[in-house]
Amino acid sequence: MSNPERVSDWERLFYRAMYQAGIRAIPQYKVEKYDLDFALFDGERKLNIEIDGERYHRNWTGELCRRDQMRNLRLFELGWEIKRFWVYEVRDDLSRCIQKIKEWQERET
Template sequence: MPLVSASWAISDAAKTSSGKSFAQLTARGIGERWITLDGLRRVVEIRSVFPASGKLRRLLDELDEDLAYSGTERRVAIACRAAGIPVRLNQPIVGPAGKPVAQVDLCVDDSRLIVEIDGPHHWLPEVAAADRVRDRRLRSLGWTVIRFSVYEVDENLRAVVDEIARVHRQQQAA
């Protein structure tokens, strides 16, 4: 499906969808690369004012906040949100003294789950050692930390999201 056609379809769906289902549909479209934020923004500009245009503009603004982070992290966050996982990007984790102990790629507060997306520099011995120390510190604060390489995400985003969903459910049940 051409990106522009998918963007028009998403803007039409905004008229009849609930806020949550519309956000999930949009996030899935971006995560699956059926649409782009720029394409969707162009459709909104072309159509100007239409039913649910305000809802669509607010969603685009929210998704724009994610653009400051790596494309890989953003893809995982968007796919997780489409799967119903309330993930947040680039979050500080605060220790018992109220001081930040780490800035994490993705976190799911309600299950105390941290997801890190590692590029090749994480394979350097000194970086890997620092990651292990940091992960132990986060675990001591009650967080579960899982890591994926950028290559895992690029090769099989669905499997990565499925694993995040599995751990999220497991943590919620605990």
């Protein structure tokens, strides 16, 4: 992981689970001014996987929401698809989160 001080324990856990499931995502992938938690490529398709945790989202305000929306819009313009998982989803049903990524990989374009 290229920027270990910015990687949460949840991201490390998720990365290991993806790797064990045969999913080879790239952690802390840079796209323009954004650091994606994980980038996954399938031919021409690109998936941004975000693990949303309390550290960043605990003090959720309209400004944080707007920033995430603007980031999502820019990534959509660049051809990215986005999957977001709350740390609670990762904690409570990690296998389902991984299954959603596998379903994305298996989906036809």
